[in-house]
Amino acid sequence: MRAILSLPKTWIERIALVIALLILFLAVFGPWIAPYDPTQIDLRNRLAPPSATHWLGTDSAGRDVLSRLLAGAQVTILSTVTVIAAALAIGLAVGITSAFVGGTLDNLLMRFSDIWLSFPPLILALGFAAALGASLEAAIVALIVSWWPNYARLSRMITADILTRKFIASADALGVPTHRKVTHYVLPNAFDVMIIQVTLDIAAVMLAISGLSFIGVGAQIPAPEWGVMIAEGRSHVSSAWWTVTFPGLMIFVTALGFNVVGDMLRREFDPTLQRRG
Amino acid sequence: MHADAPHVADPLLSLRDVTVALREGARTMVSGVSFSVGRGEIFGIVGESGSGKTMLTRTLFGLHDDAVVADGRVSFDGKDIPVAGYQRHMRRLLGRRIGLIAQDPYASLNPAMRVGMQIAEALYLGRGIPMRSARARQIAIELLRDVGINEAERAVDQYPDQFSGGMRQRIVIAMALSQEPQLLIADEPTTALDAITQRRIVDLIVERSRTRGVSVILISHNLELLRQSVDRVAVLYGGQLLNLLPAAEIGTRPAHPYTEALLACMPGRVRRVEDIRAIPGDPVGAGAGRIGCAFAPRCAHAVPACATAPLPLNDGLAGRFSACLLGMGA
Numbered sequence: 288m289r290a291i292l293s294l295p296k297t298w299i300e301r302i303a304l305v306i307a308l309l310i311l312f313l314a315v316f317g318p319w320i321a322p323y324d325p326t327q328i329d330l331r332n333r334l335a336p337p338s339a340t341h342w343l344g345t346d347s348a349g350r351d352v353l354s355r356l357l358a359g360a361q362v363t364i365l366s367t368v369t370v371i372a373a374a375l376a377i378g379l380a381v382g383i384t385s386a387f388v389g390g391t392l393d394n395l396l397m398r399f400s401d402i403w404l405s406f407p408p409l410i411l412a413l414g415f416a417a418a419l420g421a422s423l424e425a426a427i428v429a430l431i432v433s434w435w436p437n438y439a440r441l442s443r444m445i446t447a448d449i450l451t452r453k454f455i456a457s458a459d460a461l462g463v464p465t466h467r468k469v470t471h472y473v474l475p476n477a478f479d480v481m482i483i484q485v486t487l488d489i490a491a492v493m494l495a496i497s498g499l500s501f502i503g504v505g506a507q508i509p510a511p512e513w514g515v516m517i518a519e520g521r522s523h524v525s526s527a528w529w530t531v532t533f534p535g536l537m538i539f540v541t542a543l544g545f546n547v548v549g550d551m552l553r554r555e556f557d558p559t560l561q562r563r564g
Numbered sequence: 565m566h567a568d569a570p571h572v573a574d575p576l577l578s579l580r581d582v583t584v585a586l587r588e589g590a591r592t593m594v595s596g597v598s599f600s601v602g603r604g605e606i607f608g609i610v611g612e613s614g615s616g617k618t619m620l621t622r623t624l625f626g627l628h629d630d631a632v633v634a635d636g637r638v639s640f641d642g643k644d645i646p647v648a649g650y651q652r653h654m655r656r657l658l659g660r661r662i663g664l665i666a667q668d669p670y671a672s673l674n675p676a677m678r679v680g681m682q683i684a685e686a687l688y689l690g691r692g693i694p695m696r697s698a699r700a701r702q703i704a705i706e707l708l709r710d711v712g713i714n715e716a717e718r719a720v721d722q723y724p725d726q727f728s729g730g731m732r733q734r735i736v737i738a739m740a741l742s743q744e745p746q747l748l749i750a751d752e753p754t755t756a757l758d759a760i761t762q763r764r765i766v767d768l769i770v771e772r773s774r775t776r777g778v779s780v781i782l783i784s785h786n787l788e789l790l791r792q793s794v795d796r797v798a799v800l801y802g803g804q805l806l807n808l809l810p811a812a813e814i815g816t817r818p819a820h821p822y823t824e825a826l827l828a829c830m831p832g833r834v835r836r837v838e839d840i841r842a843i844p845g846d847p848v849g850a851g852a853g854r855i856g857c858a859f860a861p862r863c864a865h866a867v868p869a870c871a872t873a874p875l876p877l878n879d880g881l882a883g884r885f886s887a888c889l890l891g892m893g894a
Contacts, residue, residue: 475676
């Protein structure tokens with residue numbers, strides 16, 4: 288933790304790191320610190336402007352915008368983490384297998400990944416929504432399915448590169464079994480690059496989830512999801528700007544925060560840059 | 565000890581007419597090589613780039629995926645290694661009875677594993693000592709101390725990039741010794757290091773092997789370096805074994821014309837710079853698939869028959885051998 292806190296070199300990076308940590312904090316504690324129930328309807332207080340009781344106003348059903356934003360962090364981050372973790376697991380398994388086995392299987396798996404990659408995630412998600420019904424779960428599945436080939440290709444490339452390095456030949460001479468080569472030689476040496484990619488992907492996946500929810504194939508009303516909130520407030524934007532502006536700002540700030548942190552990690556850990564000693 | 569013996573009585577490793585060919589196209593890279601390495605013997609293989617020395621040893625020890633032992637007999641510790649499934653058989657010996665010291669210490673250690681764990685891994689794979697046991701750690705510390713690493717207790721918990729090249733090569737040597745092999749292969753173990761460190765590392769390999777009674781095959785392009793360290797030297801050129809001789813005889817007794825030519829172009833061996841004599845012509849690569857002596861086109865003593873007559877045979881157990889048709893250095 289102290290190592291992470293010492294990384295930022297500029298004020299922008301310090302702020303971004305604070306934002307990222309804050310969002311992660313909200314993802315865990317958001318629902319508890321929200322002043323109101325994020326799904327509580329109060330029709331007498333519809334579209335109330337920001338005030339002392341409702342700091343960020345209320346939406347078209349009188350739900351407290353601040354509470355929905357705070358609780359929404361959990362929905363968004365949890366979905367994002369699910370998508371990335373599953374895509375990473377599938378991608379690493381496919382990519383590392385591909386690089387280790389090589390030959391025909393390698394070609395087959397990579398061409399298969401290419402085929403999946405050729406579908407735009409939104410189109411794929413629409414297809415899934417049509418098949419599974421529009422829900423947050425369907426959106427998550429759709430994103431996993433369209434995201435894993437990125438990791439498969441990346442991990443195949445890194446693994447193939449690591450396998451050509453001389454310490455692998457030395458490991459062969461020692462008789463290191465394949466499973467140990469994966470866990471102790473490939474994975475730790477691939478970690479740097481993968482963690483950078485993952486951090487940069489957090490923002491992209493988050494935007495995709497909100498985007499899918501916005502067009503109606505992701506989370507559904509009244510779930511406190513930022514994309515859903517924008518979609519719902521869209522028709523009132525001229526009279527009740529707060530219903531759209533604050534969720535939009537939240538998405539913007541979060542995406543920016545994680546992107547800057549990703550770039551910072553890339554700068555610190557990119558193996559192509561000179562390391563100490 | 566083997567220097568004066570006319571024959572290697574009880575060889576640890578024995579090659580007879582070994583031919584190495586590329587898997588693809590079956591091109592012959594090294595042909596008809598015979599020699600034996602005695603128990604506890606420090607054996608040198610010398611040759612220019614492209615002489616086939618690395619091709620021969622990498623294939624011999626199952627580390628080359630693109631070349632195979634196509635013909636001949638190889639035996640280790642009295643047992644023949646069948647040509648069918650050769651690589652698989654050899655791999656079984658690697659890391660247990662045959663240790664390897666890699667060329668480039670900067671690249672041959674896993675950058676993501678602590679030095680102590682890498683030695684512990686070698687200990688586990690070679691001798692079945694549990695990796696995280698206190699005993700493995702103790703042996704690792706002793707080995708590091710034995711190869712001259714200061715503060716070995718601290719070093720076991722450090723990562724390879726916290727050490728210099730010479731120190732890393734010492735760690736690699738410690739790993740190879742940890743498996744208590746009968747034979748240690750050191751393929752150009754010092755090319756990545758500076759001249760003084762080279763000498764120290766070679767001395768370290770030789771000394772630690774002698775005290776343990778481990779046989780060593782030291783591969784180098786530097787005849788002078790080998791001459792001072794090993795018992796016998798095999799001289800390879802163009803994929804052929806041209807000369808096999810006790811290191812003590814180099815420079816004191818006439819050798820094969822190629823060996824003599826190698827010596828004459830060695831800066832350390834002559835008094836004045838003007839006396840350095842380059843070998844005329846360009847070196848041939850291994851794998852020309854030729855009949856006759858590969859060195860004939862560049863040899864000052866060559867007669868027409870040299871290029872066409874097959875090389876004299878060698879039974880593989882001889883203590884010395886010269887492939888010269890004219891009997892030079894025999």
